[in-house]
Amino acid sequence: MLVGLFIFYIYQGMTVVAALAGVALITTVFGCVVLHELGHAFMARHYGIPTLDITMYPIGGVARLARMPRKPREEFMIAIAGPAVNVVIALVLLLINSVLGYGISMAEAMYTQANVLGMLMWINVSLVVFNMIPAFPMDGGRILRAALATQLDYRNATHIASLAGQAIAVVMGIFGIFSGMWTLPFVSMFVFMAARQEVQNVMDRG
Numbered sequence: 001m002l003v004g005l006f007i008f009y010i011y012q013g014m015t016v017v018a019a020l021a022g023v024a025l026i027t028t029v030f031g032c033v034v035l036h037e038l039g040h041a042f043m044a045r046h047y048g049i050p051t052l053d054i055t056m057y058p059i060g061g062v063a064r065l066a067r068m069p070r071k072p073r074e075e076f077m078i079a080i081a082g083p084a085v086n087v088v089i090a091l092v093l094l095l096i097n098s099v100l101g102y103g104i105s106m107a108e109a110m111y112t113q114a115n116v117l118g119m120l121m122w123i124n125v126s127l128v129v130f131n132m133i134p135a136f137p138m139d140g141g142r143i144l145r146a147a148l149a150t151q152l153d154y155r156n157a158t159h160i161a162s163l164a165g166q167a168i169a170v171v172m173g174i175f176g177i178f179s180g181m182w183t184l185p186f187v188s189m190f191v192f193m194a195a196r197q198e199v200q201n202v203m204d205r206g
């Protein structure tokens with residue numbers, strides 16, 4: 001896949017160095033997503049829950065746990081562990097960028113494409129923001145349910161978290177249509193179905 005990407009970049013008229021940098025960046029982003037999933041897996045293991053496997057999808061990874069934590073505190077800690085890894089990576093990159101004296105504003109790092117470390121920092125920040133959206137299957141959905149489950153029973157907490165997720169999905173979809181961001185309606189459809197699926201999962205488990 002990476003060789004194909006390299007050839008694609010060359011075909012696009014990039015220099016060999018720029019193409020290699022592009023491949024290195026994609027590989028590193030992939031690594032950051034894997035570390036995020038390992039964050040979930042390590043925290044789950046801390047609570048005695050093994051991870052069956054970690055699957056990588058184009059829009060992110062999923063760590064499949066042997067069982068779902070039922071205690072709100074455990075679900076919260078396992079869900080927050082993934083984004084926490086990206087926060088740590090972003091802070092380390094911020095430190096390195098500051099020491100090297102690189103410009104770290106989003107405009108400087110992302111759009112001039114001169115600062116790969118700054119770009120990586122912002123990619124990690126966006127991974128945190130995206131994952132904290134309070135809708136299943138994002139980590140924010142689980143964090144919201146965990147917060148609700150401290151006050152409500154697990155089923156009601158799941159129902160309310162799922163409704164919040166569906167509402168966010170609808171708003172995201174409408175925004176996508178009106179702003180011409182055509183990938184958004186597809187992502188929101190996926191989020192909408194995941195919210196309903198989560199309720200079904202809890203009902204099936206009883």
Ligand SMILES: [Zn+2]
Pocket residue numbers: 036037040082083131139
């Ligand atoms: Zn996660």
